[in-house]
Amino acid sequence: MxxxxxxxxxxxxxxxxxxxxxxxxxxxxxxxxxxxxxxxxxxxxxxxxxxxxxxxxxxxxxxxxxxxxxxxxxxxxxxxxxxxxxxxxxxxxxxxxxxxxxxxxxxxxxxxxxxxxxxxxxxxxxxxxxxxxxxxxxxxxxxxxxxxxxxxxxxxxxxxxxxxxxxxxxxxxxxxxxxxxxxxxxxxxxxxGLTADNAWKSFSGGATLNFHDQQLAKQLLIWREKRAKLINRPRQWIMSDHQIADLVRNKPQSVQVTAHILGKKRHRIPNWVSSVHAMLSVETPNTHYPIWISWKSLNSDQKRQINELLVQINLFATEMELPASLLCTRQEAVEAVCGEFSARMFSGWRWEIVGSMIESWLEANDFKRVNLPKPLAPEFPK
The missing domain is CATH 3.30.420.10 (Ribonuclease H-like superfamily/Ribonuclease H)
Known part of the structure; x- marks a missing residue:
């Protein structure tokens, strides 16, 4: 060579x-x-x-x-x-x-x-x-x-x-x-690519928020992604995950308090603070459907079902000498129990390998392999 x-x-x-x-x-x-x-x-x-x-x-x-x-x-x-x-x-x-x-x-x-x-x-x-x-x-x-x-x-x-x-x-x-x-x-x-409309999925603090605050946090995350891409600066420089969680929990009543939570940074300009503050005051629809799901928010039946599914996945993975997470991640199991089924799990070679087991598990737990409808996102200021 x-x-x-x-x-x-x-x-x-x-x-x-x-x-x-x-x-x-x-x-x-x-x-x-x-x-x-x-x-x-x-x-x-x-x-x-x-x-x-x-x-x-x-x-x-x-x-x-x-x-x-x-x-x-x-x-x-x-x-x-x-x-x-x-x-x-x-x-x-x-x-x-x-x-x-x-x-x-x-x-x-x-x-x-x-x-x-x-x-x-x-x-x-x-x-x-x-x-x-x-x-x-x-x-x-x-x-x-x-x-x-x-x-x-x-x-x-x-x-x-x-x-x-x-x-x-x-x-x-x-x-x-x-x-x-x-x-x-x-x-x-x-x-x-990682678009503004899907970047919110990796937000680590979402599961600790109530459903209304999750709606607000999602919109702030979308806004942050667009601004970060626009000026080519790290998203955490625009607004950190911790600041987003603080804002949606506290819902400051004035632009000045919002600015205080955001802090002083050289890349932030005043009208951005106003945009963030305006988003916090927009009403969101009443919903009982979470955007982020935490283990603590699940009931005992759901936790049992998740553990049963993961045990079956682990058995298959061990038998095939594969990492269990390659077949089904813990988060995918949580989402399946809550009615959201990953396209990755239900297509291609994964479905051929573990499909019958998952299908039987779904039937035994009275699940249907369809996505539940989600509430429409509210309109927020640009």
Whole structure:
């Protein structure tokens, strides 16, 4: 394998290297980025490896990405990444989302691996010990050190050999189609991205709020996501989760009190405080349907049903040497008992593997596999 041990900074060289990638069945890709002061990851380095070539590209130096875009959008090429979520988010900013991806971390999960970091899996399957001393390195500083460049190249050079081992093992286990399905789902999620309308789902404090306050919190989270993306600053800089919970619980009566809860930050402007305050005074519909569900809010029958479902899932997972969370997460079990059934659980290979068991469980507990209607969200000021 030919290695170019200095970052590519010249456009003509970059184009020639991309031409050498045409026709490859598999390409390995990794990225290095910074994200301490921005909403979006700031892509600094792209590492690429084929069966014959490994190199990295200094992103700020390249003005035209069309040659690489053509390669990753080829129907005959699958791009292999490890733990692809954030890499895909970074690549999407340059319109470099591949047409087809395969995730070696997902492949390792499906093979039954317990430790899923790149370092651990490379050591387990290839017997190679990688240094990870540059993990928290400053990738925006130039020039990059020799250690940084070597670390970056190591992060991509072993992906294809690793993937080949995992691919062969999955083929023997008759699970290769599972990898294709999971990777396609991951790519689809990345293509749609984390939008303002779905970012609220990861709010950690929602389950502690009453139903009315949950409605308010959801709208504040949507508003925060839009503002963070607009000015490209971390969402917690706009308004922290703790501040959102405080606001919806206390519902300050004046803009001044709202401003006091939000605190003084250089990126916040007065009309934002007014917008937040206005949202807190909008009436929400009466509802007994929670947006976030906590374990404490469940009754004893629901807790029993969840535990029964999880026991069955764990038995299946143990028998198949898979992580139980890969079949059904605890949160998915909670939502199922409360009438919300994850599309992930009821489609594809999961349904083929554990579908009959889940179907029997639903029937025994008098559930129907449909989504319950949710109340319409109230209108809030823009």
């Amino acid at each position: 030919k290695e170019i041990n200095r970052p590519v900074t010249d456009l003509n060289t970059f184009v020639r290297l991309c031409e050498r990638l045409n026709g490859e069945k598999y390409l390995a890709v990794d990225t290095e980025f910074t994200r301490t002061r921005t909403y979006l990851p700031k892509l600094e380095l792209i590492q690429i490896a084929s069966a014959k070539l490994v190199f990295c590209v200094d992103v700020p130096c390249i003005s035209d990405w069309s040659s690489l875009r053509e390669v990753v959008n080829s129907s005959g090429t699958a791009v292999v990444l490890h733990s692809a979520d954030q890499d895909l988010e970074a690549l999407a900013q340059f319109d470099l989302l591949p047409l087809r991806i395969l995730d070696s971390q997902i492949a390792a999960q499906l093979c039954g691996a317990q430790k899923l970091s790149y370092k651990n899996i490379v050591e387990e399957y290839l017997g190679i010990e990688l240094a990870k001393d540059q993990t928290r390195s400053n990738w925006s500083k130039r020039p990059l050190s020799t250690e940084q460049i070597q670390y970056a190249l190591d992060d991509v050079r072993y992906i294809l050999p690793l993937f080949q081992v995992l691919h062969d093992q999955l083929q023997q286990m008759d699970r290769l189609s599972w990898l294709y399905e999971e990777s396609a789902r991951l790519l689809e999620q990345s293509d749609h």
